[in-house]
Amino acid sequence: MAARRILPVLAASLCAFAEVSVYPYPRPSATPGAAYVGWQAYDPTTLDDPPLPNPMPPLDFQIQLDTSGNPAASQDQLGSFLGISIEMSLAEAVIGPNSSWLRPQFLNLMSTLKERGGPPVLRLGGNTQEKAELVDSIDGGGSLAKFAIGPTGFTNTPTLQFTVDIIKAVRAASDILGIKWFMGVPMNQTTPPRLEIVEQGESIMGEYLWGWQLGNEPDLYVSHNYRPANYTEEDYMAEYRTILDAVTADPLIQTKNNYGGPGVCCIWQLGDLINNQNYLGQFGSQLNSLIIEHYPLDNCDPSAHDPQQVLNSYMNHPFAVSFGQQYAAIAETSNAAGKPVILLETNTASCNGFRGLSDSFAASLWATDLALQLASVNFTHMMLHLGGQAAYYNPFVPPPHNATAPFMWTVGPTMYAILLVAEALGQTGHARVADLGANAGNQYTPGYVIYEDNQPARVVLLNYMSDTSGASDYTAHISTSASEVKVRYLIAPQVSMKTNITFAGQSFGGYFESDGLLRGDHTTETVNCSGGSCAIQVPAPGIALVFLTDSAYQPDDDMATYASTHITAMHNTAVVDPSALQTGNGMNGALRAQMKLASTSANKKNGAGRRVGEVAAGILLASGAFILGFRMLVV
Structure with missing residues (x-):
């Protein structure tokens, strides 16, 4: 993974970039079988996976891609859709x-x-x-x-x-x-x-x-x-x-x-x-x-x-x-x-x-x-x-x-x-989307093709079935002249899972565990093709994002990340008072103001900033994914 660039942003709340497994409030019931009492956003209650279809859809099928420009595809779409x-x-x-x-x-x-x-x-x-x-x-x-x-x-x-x-x-x-x-x-x-x-x-x-x-x-x-x-x-x-x-x-x-x-x-x-x-x-x-x-x-x-x-x-x-x-x-x-x-x-x-x-x-x-x-x-x-x-x-x-x-x-x-x-x-602003009607239009195995310059660039394949045995995984054979394609997966063990979700091998973590950064190794699989076809396996449940060309393969893992507090090389700034860091849905800005946040300006008497050159207690891990501690020096 390429190194990530850490940019300075004076922030209103800390990011302790270490694993935490606390439930701040309210705590889920510790009694087995007891109903959860607390905020809906953290409700651990799960449902059953849907029953598998009967009969099962074909689990091995062909996908032919239109390389003539496909006039039925959409207008140009932005990656911000x-x-x-x-x-x-x-x-x-x-x-x-x-x-x-x-x-x-x-x-x-x-x-x-x-x-x-x-x-x-x-x-x-x-x-x-x-x-x-x-x-x-x-x-x-x-x-x-x-x-x-x-x-x-x-x-x-x-x-x-x-x-x-x-x-x-x-x-x-x-x-x-x-x-x-x-x-x-x-x-x-x-x-x-x-x-x-x-x-x-x-x-x-x-x-x-x-x-x-x-x-x-x-x-x-x-x-x-x-x-x-x-x-x-x-x-x-x-x-x-x-x-x-x-x-x-x-x-x-x-x-x-x-x-x-x-x-x-x-x-x-x-x-x-x-x-x-x-x-x-x-x-x-x-x-x-x-x-x-x-x-x-x-x-x-x-x-x-x-x-x-x-x-x-x-x-x-x-x-x-x-x-x-x-x-x-x-x-x-x-x-x-x-x-x-x-x-x-x-x-x-x-x-x-x-x-x-x-x-x-x-x-x-x-x-x-x-x-x-x-x-x-x-x-x-x-x-x-x-x-x-x-x-x-x-x-x-x-x-x-x-x-x-x-x-x-x-x-x-x-x-x-x-x-x-x-x-x-993607980022070109010229992506055109078409429903593939994959697998003879089967309702559990849909797919889409994304065109760039009127040629197939990426394919998205979904598997709605949930089967931990692997018996409901399917293989789609995509027609292409490429010698190999790259694939990233959005997966979870089951449809009903609330955690253990990963995209390209990375996760934001569970309840109260995210600083906004993905964690884990960024994983992309390479699939070799032969005879004008690439066999793409799609787990049940899961989504496969297939990159058909080198130019369609993004991103490059070079992104800006933002620390919780910082000291700039320009002038002395404040370090946020930890006692003031309350970032909730239920608190008014006026109440936050009463907590006497440290000044964001230099030379104010309540400023808590250190001068450049003093020690900042932070460790940037080799992966660039997170920082331990709550203060860091930006260079």
């Missing part, structure tokens, strides 16, 4: 409180994506964007605060206040890694509309602003008690026009056509808004994208679904295909109008997902399949939602604020899918 939707209330906990204090775990995670697919595209918004108010300051000096006031619905969405420091933190992360963002604009008030985040945010975000999402899930405004019971699609259209007219008239807003919508999810049909309400025609001059928010199932009433049956139903290719096909015609219409189609918020199920499905390897398989399926029908981006401690489906999540080891995060199974999709699509 599969991204993350961050709930706005979590901005401070996930990204950082200001431009000087960023979470190194977040930066490390985003760096693993940039290494594979180029700068990530993320979204900051969700239910909390509708009740978010940009204010000049917050009592106690924090940058974000939550209040249990105002109208709400099933999700008990808090009222949110945040300062411009949050936007500056987002910009600072983008300056480091080139991240681009969708940012949420509230619609809970229309006379006058609340456009402060746009007025201040567009100049701060600059080139890193992908677009504004105006309104979140307006078809749920009634159930969330944001609108009266007689609120209609026509009412929504009129309100949307009112706000866009206000944008046009606002001298503080320079860009008037950077808005996405409608972001409907559940009750209204997107096709009705487009065909009956002429959504694209009415607002096209100010729209930069068509936004969809939709989950495969609604789990707001946990008694309505059996998680075990849901797990079984998700583990097949038609489940992903049917999701994409319901929007295929809309995607074609929107793209023809010059408006990219964005699935801005999704995950395994709404209202925090399903225990045992959303937090298992099954979610890795589902997310990979759905992302490539949507790419093949010309969506432009898909975002997996990050909901915090009370959600099962997080790609990653910082620990609760009262954790005993607040520096170690938890990375979920869907993060591995995001990594694989980024690597499968």
Whole structure:
């Protein structure tokens, strides 16, 4: 493995880069057979693997690749296609409180994506964007605060206040890694509309602003008690026009056509808004994208679904295909109008997902399949939602604020899918995706081909079956003139596993074990080919990413990583006070401010920095994968 470059970032939390196996809070029950009591994000409860199909599909089959350019393949896709939707209330906990204090775990995670697919595209918004108010300051000096006031619905969405420091933190992360963002604009008030985040945010975000999402899930405004019971699609259209007219008239807003919508999810049909309400025609001059928010199932009433049956139903290719096909015609219409189609918020199920499905390897398989399926029908981006401690489906999540080891995060199974999709699509921006209909369209053994310059460059093969005996592994014989190909695997022992997931031999670890860096040797297998065919084995369960050419083989393992604290060669800076390092979902920025964080500036009386040349207690291991200790010297 090539040496990794350690870049300086002054961080708001420690990264003790050693293995830990603590459960900060709450601790899973130690009594065998007892029900888990604690945050959903750390629930160890597992489900049974789905039954094996009967009859079994063919386990040895051919894959013929189209080398003529395949006009049926998708439009050009970015490696950032599969991204993350961050709930706005979590901005401070996930990204950082200001431009000087960023979470190194977040930066490390985003760096693993940039290494594979180029700068990530993320979204900051969700239910909390509708009740978010940009204010000049917050009592106690924090940058974000939550209040249990105002109208709400099933999700008990808090009222949110945040300062411009949050936007500056987002910009600072983008300056480091080139991240681009969708940012949420509230619609809970229309006379006058609340456009402060746009007025201040567009100049701060600059080139890193992908677009504004105006309104979140307006078809749920009634159930969330944001609108009266007689609120209609026509009412929504009129309100949307009112706000866009206000944008046009606002001298503080320079860009008037950077808005996405409608972001409907559940009750209204997107096709009705487009065909009956002429959504694209009415607002096209100010729209930069068509936004969809939709989950495969609604789990707001946990008694309505059996998680075990849901797990079984998700583990097949038609489940992903049917999701994409319901929007295929809309995607074609929107793209023809010059408006990219964005699935801005999704995950395994709404209202925090399903225990045992959303937090298992099954979610890795589902997310990979759905992302490539949507790419093949010309969506432009898909975002997996990050909901915090009370959600099962997080790609990653910082620990609760009262954790005993607040520096170690938890990375979920869907993060591995995001990594694989980024690597499968690569960094050229010209990847074109097609569903192979592999194995005569068998539902348990799907595959995709990714074209570069109209030639097959990479193949992704999935095995939905779960069989520890190895008897359900399959072999796909890919037609190619190459003498050898390279293969990386995303695998786990079983579909129901929550840990022991690896991609290319590497893992983020289990609960409360991640600093945001992959650990272990980066493993790539070389498969020799003969007779114009390469035999690729795909374990049950698992995903094989096959690189058909040397130029398609990425990454080069040269990525930036970020330490928890540092001393620069430029001037003396502060070392973070360990007692202040509380990075939780449940703590307001104001409370963090009360902990008297050390100054980030030189020559302040509460600074704790050492001068360059003094000993920094840190060891960079030979693998470059992690650092022991909590202070290091950057050279």
